[in-house]
Amino acid sequence: MTWHLAYAPATIANVGPGFDVLGMAIHHKAALGDKCAVRLGRGDVRVSVLGDGGRLPTTPERNVASVAALRVMSMAGESRGFELRLTKGLPLGSGLGSSAASAASAALAMNDALGRPFTLEQLVPAARAGEALAAGTPHPDNVVPALLGGVSLIIDVQPERGADGELVIARLPRPRCAVVLAMPDLEVPTAEARRAIPRQIPHGDAVFSAGRLALLVASLYERRTDWLKHAVLDRLHQPYRIPLIRGFEAARDHALTAGALAVGVSGSGPATFALVDHGADAERVANALRSGFLSAGVNARAAVTQIAPERREVRR
Helix, strand or coil: CCCEEEEEECEEECCCCCCCCEEEEECHHHCCEEEEEEEEECCCEEEEEECCCCCCCCCCCCCHHHHHHHHHHHHCCCCCEEEEEEECCCCCCCCCCHHHHHHHHHHHHHHHHCCCCCCCHHHHHHHHHHHHHHHCCCCHHHHHHHHHECEEEEEECCHHHHHHCCEEEEEECCCCEEEEEEEECCCCCHHHHHHCCCCCCCHHHHHHHHHHHHHHHHHHHHCCHHHHHHHCCCCCCHHHHHHHCCCHHHHHHHHHHCCCCEEEECCCCCCEEEEEECCCCHHHHHHHHHHHHHHCCCCEEEEEECECCECCCCCC
């Protein structure tokens, strides 16, 4: 039987004030993402994982990738056995959508194995089912850009239905700037980052973040990169998560001094993103982020990349 391969990239979720509703896919040239291979067969479902240090389960019902693949098969009315091989290119707990990349790549690979009966958007519930296993809730702001590429604003208008809730997905223009990702040698579990956020916030903070989200969307449509420094600020999640990311404040200050347009927490952290004008020196910003973390005693690697284009729909 033929192996069917798929790749899903790292993603930046939340993007400042876009908590749980805004996500961006990282270009594949950064080589930050997961690969999945699926081969249909008879009998049981077999799962293997490479690159995770033995940390991820291989029981089909407990693995994010196989849960997503099984969901695609169920959607297609199929019940065949298959073999799934997941290759992790993203570290766990990195803030770069590691579980979403696993779920999305598996959904894409299974869809290909079945003859591509579903569109990319139709695969979203399957990937969300995998994400729910990892995160406890089916957050769409990583899996949607992992599947669709580009920049997406995602609103769950039926959250009570979980992974099957109806989503409104708005494709937004990509910012005309480079993206620098800093990946410090820290791990911030998503559950811990969630617990850090208070259940209630002051009214003024809600107004602040709502205004910044509107400004961020406007800056993408208006191509106003000069607005981004203000647009990525928020008071919903970043102020409560930054204390979990040792060295973030120094890294942010160094990067802004080096010419970054804006700096923020990627997902729940510890990964940090900086947006850099194409005319500026992105490598200088990358070095600044690394030196900022190092000043706090934290080693970090950095990558200069860009936002991925939207994934092209290919149907058989």
